[in-house]
Amino acid sequence: MSALQPDMRHPGIERVADALAEAGHHDSAEGIRVLADAVRTAAEAAAALGIEPGAIANSLLFRAEYAGQARPLLVLTSGAHRADVDLLIALTGADAIKRGTPEFVREHTGQVIGGVSPVGHPAPIDTLVDVDLEGYAAVWAAAGHPHAVYPTTFAGLVELTGGTPARVAR
Template sequence: MGGVSSLDHPGIHKVTTALAEAGFDSAATGVRVLTDAVRTAAQAAAALGVEVGAIANSLVFTADGAPLLVLTSGAHRADTALLAELAGVAEVGRATPDFVREHTGQAIGGVAPVGHPAPIRTFVDRALADHPEIWAAAGHPKAVFPTTFTDLVALTGGTPVEVTR
């Protein structure tokens, strides 16, 4: 996967297709393939020249065995006890790479908010609303797309929440 330099990668194609089908053509056409992989919010922010808080980290957790996607500001660490309360489950834990790929069709480091095999319950960090433009992964560790908090919530059917106490 190191040679990705265009939008031809299957993961990126799934994301751009999902964005276009949802009516977010501007996000789909705004997908950027970066020179280097940006597996962390800090790397993505540095590559894009934006604040780390404007990066929408896609974190996949297990919520009593079911997938839970949390789109959190790169400036935050998600509080799993709080997420469990919000989700109404006993426990929210870290998902394995295989679990992430099974439920998103994407690898850790490039998980997009969309383009998954089936809808995933999603929480969206309210802190992302502090930024007029935010960047999310686009199905590959080198790919990102611009969006807004409002569009991200609409696109994912997500629930806006505070992810930290």
């Protein structure tokens, strides 16, 4: 794995580093890795890091509909599987849940698809954290840019996001 220049600065990465540091997760903030190639999928991230795809925490932003009102829902799911929309509806009580469009994702996270971090958003987002991530001593999440990732833990993700642990796949 070859990294870009260590002094590479990007506003998305800096927002994530600041959010991690402000939350007291200094090891995660200092562990941000900027990779030579974009890692927009769990498989790409796992290959770049030399780990199992299941240890990748995919940040998926959904558009949840409640009585005609759309709200963002962040689902942090293990890269070993896909989130099940029917389970998400049952967990949240939403009338419908759809993948967020690129515009919806950027509006609510300030980040682009493929680089959405669990943290560093303009406002808090309701979050579900896949309990399957608990099986890994370390998990890796996007750091606000498709080239950047950081290490954390399942408990760290729950704490950082104020998320609810849940089974999000069948």
